[in-house]
Amino acid sequence: MYVYLYDNFLRHKRFAADIKTMEIRLTDYGIAGKILRINNYTDAKPIIEDEVKRGAKTVVIVGNDDSFGQILSRAATVPITFGFLPVGPNNSIAEILGITPGTLAVDVLSRRRRQLLDIGWANNWCFIGQLRIPPAKVEVTYDERFTVRAKDLLEVVVCNLKPYVFKSGQPSDPEKIVHPQDGKLEAFLRPLTKRRWWGYMGEEPSVFPFEEMVIRGEKPFMVEADGKVSKEIKLTIRLAHHKIDLIVGRERQF
Amino acid sequence: MIFQKPAPKLPMPMVPEDQLGGQPVRDEIETVVGPSVNVEGDFVSEGNIVVKGSVAGSVTTSKHLLIEQGARVVANVRAGSVKISGDLKGNMKIRESLELTATARVIGDVEVKVLVMEAGALLYGKVAMLGIDGVEGKPGRSGSRGASKRSEEFQPLEIIE
Numbered sequence: 001m002y003v004y005l006y007d008n009f010l011r012h013k014r015f016a017a018d019i020k021t022m023e024i025r026l027t028d029y030g031i032a033g034k035i036l037r038i039n040n041y042t043d044a045k046p047i048i049e050d051e052v053k054r055g056a057k058t059v060v061i062v063g064n065d066d067s068f069g070q071i072l073s074r075a076a077t078v079p080i081t082f083g084f085l086p087v088g089p090n091n092s093i094a095e096i097l098g099i100t101p102g103t104l105a106v107d108v109l110s111r112r113r114r115q116l117l118d119i120g121w122a123n124n125w126c127f128i129g130q131l132r133i134p135p136a137k138v139e140v141t142y143d144e145r146f147t148v149r150a151k152d153l154l155e156v157v158v159c160n161l162k163p164y165v166f167k168s169g170q171p172s173d174p175e176k177i178v179h180p181q182d183g184k185l186e187a188f189l190r191p192l193t194k195r196r197w198w199g200y201m202g203e204e205p206s207v208f209p210f211e212e213m214v215i216r217g218e219k220p221f222m223v224e225a226d227g228k229v230s231k232e233i234k235l236t237i238r239l240a241h242h243k244i245d246l247i248v249g250r251e252r253q254f
Numbered sequence: 255m256i257f258q259k260p261a262p263k264l265p266m267p268m269v270p271e272d273q274l275g276g277q278p279v280r281d282e283i284e285t286v287v288g289p290s291v292n293v294e295g296d297f298v299s300e301g302n303i304v305v306k307g308s309v310a311g312s313v314t315t316s317k318h319l320l321i322e323q324g325a326r327v328v329a330n331v332r333a334g335s336v337k338i339s340g341d342l343k344g345n346m347k348i349r350e351s352l353e354l355t356a357t358a359r360v361i362g363d364v365e366v367k368v369l370v371m372e373a374g375a376l377l378y379g380k381v382a383m384l385g386i387d388g389v390e391g392k393p394g395r396s397g398s399r400g401a402s403k404r405s406e407e408f409q410p411l412e413i414i415e
Contacts, residue, residue: 146295146311148287191290204306206288209299 002026002033002083003048003056005071007063008040010087018087018102019062025106033060044071048078058083058247060109064090065129065162069226072128076119076244083109083247093129093161098249108249115252116242120160120185122235127225128244129162131237135192135200136221141214142187148208150191153200156215157188158237164188164205184209185239212238289324297329305340316349323357330362338375345379 010019026032034051038044048059060083061071068084086094086101099105119126135153142148157164164186187208192200215221215235223230285299291307302318308326313319319333325340335350338358346352348366356374363380371377 143298146293146297149292149294151290189288189291191288193290203290204288205286206291206307207284207286209285209301 001054001056002031002058002060003051004033004035004060004062004085005044005047005067006035006037007061007067008037009067010063011037015087021103022062022085022087022106025103026109029106029110031106031110033058038067038071040070043074045074045078048075048080052078052080057081060085062087064088065093066090066227068093069127069129070228072119072244073126073226073228076126076128079245081112081114081245081247085109092163096161096163096253097246098252100249100251109247112247113250114245115248117244117246118160118185119240119243120158120237121240122158122223122225122237123232125225125228126240126243127158127228128160129226130160130164131158131223131225132156133215133235134222134224136217137219138215138217138221140187140189140208141216142208142210143212144214148189148206150189152194153192155190155192155202157190158213159186159188160239184211185213185237186210187213187237210239212236287325303333312344321358323355 009015023032034056036047038047048056051059058081059075061068062085064086072082084094084097084099085105086099091101094101094105099108119128120131122131133156135155137152138154138156140148140154140156187210188205189208190205191203193203195201213236215237217233220231220233223232223235284301285303287293287303287305287307287309289306293307293309293311295311296314297303297309297311298314300316303313303315303320305313305319305321305325305327308328310328312330312332313327314332315334317334319331319336321327321336321338321340321342323339327340327342328344329342330344331342331346331348333346333348335352336346336348337353337355338360339355340357341359343361345363346365348364350366351368351370352364352366353370354360354372354375354377356372358372358375358377360375360377361379363382364377365382365384367384369381369383
């Protein structure tokens with residue numbers, strides 16, 4: 001049995017046509033199922049666990065990167081197969097998973113090509129796409145072996161599935177994209193140096209693949225992971241191998 | 255000037271992603287120590303390492319280590335191969351090759367198979383190149399104590415015929 005978790009933004013009428021076409025295709029394939037609408041404040045884990053008890057075999061997330069991250073960051077530990085139907089803008093994870101937006105995503109779902117994916121654990125919650133610490137005075141210790149410091153502020157981005165996009169200090173420079181690799185978490189550390197008059201300028205980032213890292217700050221620092229924001233003073237990030245059973249496309253990038 | 259016609263927005267030329275400087279797909283895991291970043295401790299990596307900032311402690315990799323111009327490394331190094339364009343203070347044990355470019359400044363003993371030095375590169379220390387059969391004793395052992403008394407300690411290699 002399939003359960004479809006629709007993100008709240010799909011209520012907007014501009015997505016109605018896409019959703020309708022998808023639902024028709026799902027019915028054609030015989031994989032239509034129960035539809036549940038998730039809003040920003042809903043914890044997906046108990047909902048999915050209830051559905052598993054009722055006999056659900058596959059949970060399909062319908063939405064964008066934020067919906068994917070928000071639902072899986074809570075429900076990654078539930079032993080069930082997950083699928084993803086990307087709808088609307090902001091869908092970079094779907095591309096990495098080899099899922100084309102639109103009705104072609106239904107074809108990918110129907111083929112059920114499954115893959116076990118890694119997830120990142122930050123203290124006691126998990127993230128799928130990316131974890132970001134906005135510029136703060138922090139120091140990073142890798143695998144309890146070496147410590148990385150910057151003279152001033154440091155921006156930290158830990159990528160699992162989502163690529164790292166950054167822009168150098170020069171406004172004319174194009175954006176650079178670095179795709180993370182599977183099997184390791186990759187941390188991008190970008191020091192910020194003070195400009196002569198005001199503001200900060202981002203420098204070239206450092207890249208460290210790792211299994212475990214500890215970030216410590218003199219003061220509590222912000223942490224954003226898959227749409228969830230919190231404040232921490234010490235953050236331990238580690239990789240959990242093969243935790244999520246996910247339906248992926250043939251053109252996946254790993 | 256206020257009523258000046260805005261400049262026409264020209265379409266951006268289509269440039270492949272590779273040429274934009276992005277790395278869409280990388281073959282190997284690469285560690286990059288960026289400029290104005292300080293690394294302290296036992297720096298160990300499974301893949302290639304690029305150093306543009308400063309490193310203190312020790313550096314270990316089975317693959318390639320690149321120390322770029324402007325980088326400062328105060329560490330003992332163990333690597334598959336090394337290319338240096340910056341400053342390094344410490345002993346090196348390299349499995350394959352060491353390349354010193356014109357801007358390289360190295361203080362420390364080196365144990366390597368192949369050494370390539372560009373004109374202008376500075377190296378102060380004992381160099382032991384493995385590969386000569388019949389050399390008495392193990393080269394580079396005495397030199398591992400440091401590079402300060404290098405000229406007094408220097409002894410020519412004895413080759414047994």
